[in-house]
Amino acid sequence: MKILVLNAGSSSQKSCLYEITEDTLPDHFLQLIWEAKVDWTHQQNVVELKVKTQGAILKEELEAMERSSIITHMLNTLWNGETQVIEKPSDVDGVGHRVVHGGEKYRQSVQITPEVKDAIAELSIFAPIHNPINLEGIEAIATVFGEVPQVAVFDTAFHAQLPLAATVYPIPYQWFEKGIRRYGFHGISHRYCADRAAQILERDLQELRLVTCHLGNGCSLAAIQNGHSIDTTMGFTPLEGLMMGSRSGSVDPGILIHLLRQEGFSADQLDEMLNKSSGLKGVSGVSADLRQILAAISENNAQAKLAFDVYIHRLRAQIGAMAASLKGLDVLVFTAGVGENSPEVRAAACEGFEFLGLRIDPEKNANSPKDQDISMPDSTIRVLVIQTQEDWAIAQECWQILR
Known part of the structure; x- marks a missing residue:
């Protein structure tokens, strides 16, 4: 077929x-x-x-x-x-x-x-x-x-079994009944990476607590237990959560009220700002592309350095939140364009969890390996770089239905 x-x-x-x-x-x-x-x-x-x-x-x-x-x-x-x-x-x-x-x-x-x-x-x-x-x-x-x-x-299907505590927003319940809830995204990638991690480690997926980091132009994390997503960073839309290439991720909603009231912003202007003019692009003033941010940092661009620092701060904070939802962590996975290809991001993110006994091998990390464990033998948490295969996952789903 x-x-x-x-x-x-x-x-x-x-x-x-x-x-x-x-x-x-x-x-x-x-x-x-x-x-x-x-x-x-x-x-x-x-x-x-x-x-x-x-x-x-x-x-x-x-x-x-x-x-x-x-x-x-x-x-x-x-x-x-x-x-x-x-x-x-x-x-x-x-x-x-x-x-x-x-x-x-x-x-x-x-x-x-x-x-x-x-x-x-x-x-x-x-x-x-x-x-x-x-x-x-x-x-x-x-x-x-x-x-x-x-x-x-x-993309939302993998997160369909999120528990209510992770699904419901703390706003009047009537809005949840009208469909305003956390849906989660990048589910095809998160699911593939969880399955692939179990294969690489030769472990039963049902036994593993994983945090998968899909870091590309869009970014999201998933907390995976018993093979199911139990928490994730994106929500009602793909705008929530981590700082991204040109998307803001989560911000204080009071900022948006302030811009509406005091600066005369329209809904379309807010949409444009949050989705296309924020994130790495908005803070750095350079680009939404992390490669260009790193090049600017090498030329002592302080604003680009700030953008990178904010990106890492938020990434570490959300990895910690996902691990808390899992009540522990066995495997940390990096995938997608940035996750697979940026040793700098992986090293900086993992540095925040050395207190838990997480240790990566600097040489393995620097070589940007694909589908490999880059953690040290004595690391308490396995750290994998996985080349996400969303297309193959989609093809498998299509084959299963059409055959």
């Missing part, structure tokens, strides 16, 4: 093609046939497309146009040019989509129907940056592939 995956984010569109059979389905990863990435933020008015197969690589810079047109162009490379891996669109048996917000109704992956599409659209009010983008991908697939079965894999 050929499964195509579309994983749409706020700054990129990742896509890949797998061929899965009963005989070849492994526990954790299968080689890609085709993979593509669109970078919407490559340059002003320019979109970068990279396509890779086992025998060819394509790189293009495209004039910025409607996202759906770029996605269609990307998909056409599946059966055209040097990157051709199938004869025709009908060779694809199913398509899996990462959908950020599934609300209370969708607690597991489902095949997409008109009802599901309507629900994803309605839930855009909770995830205005992400759900509309996810819908664009669904519509683009329908245009290019016709009636091919599509599956929605929800």
Whole structure:
């Protein structure tokens, strides 16, 4: 069965093609046939497309146009040019989509129907940056592939069993009854990393207390016990929690009331500020990209250093909160763009827990290993760097439903 995956984010569109059979389905990863990435933020008015197969690589810079047109162009490379891996669109048996917000109704992956599409659209009010983008991908697939079965894999589903104490906000209960609650996000990544951690350590996942740190442009933590998420940092929207690339994370809501009353801010202005002009970008004045922050620090940029320090302070505080929810900690996992590739962030975060006996190996950490334990043999807590495979997790879900 050929499964195509579309994983749409706020700054990129990742896509890949797998061929899965009963005989070849492994526990954790299968080689890609085709993979593509669109970078919407490559340059002003320019979109970068990279396509890779086992025998060819394509790189293009495209004039910025409607996202759906770029996605269609990307998909056409599946059966055209040097990157051709199938004869025709009908060779694809199913398509899996990462959908950020599934609300209370969708607690597991489902095949997409008109009802599901309507629900994803309605839930855009909770995830205005992400759900509309996810819908664009669904519509683009329908245009290019016709009636091919599509599956929605929800980022919120892994957190569906959060206990009420971690779910309910301390506001009038009537709002909880209307759906205002903590949902949590990055669930596909958190779930994959928990499963992979157990494999790497050769331990039963049910026995482990894990904190998984998904640190990318968006950042979140999950406290995982008995294989289930029992606490997480993102909440009603993907804006809550950790400091992120351009998102603020949690701030005093009184600040927002003050800006509304005293500075005349509109709701749209607050949305823009909190989601696109805050976080590392807002504090540093340099960039939302941690690599550029670190480069600025090397040039003695004090504001960039402050942004990094705030980022680490909040990361340590939230790791501590997750460990408290677990009543202990066996494994700390770093994943996603920053978590996998920044030794500086891992070292600084772990330094805050040396009092618990956590010790990482500086040499292993510096080499940015993937799917490895970077803690010292005598560390009381195992520290893993795991390359998250959201696309593979989505493909597995799609295969399970469509077979």
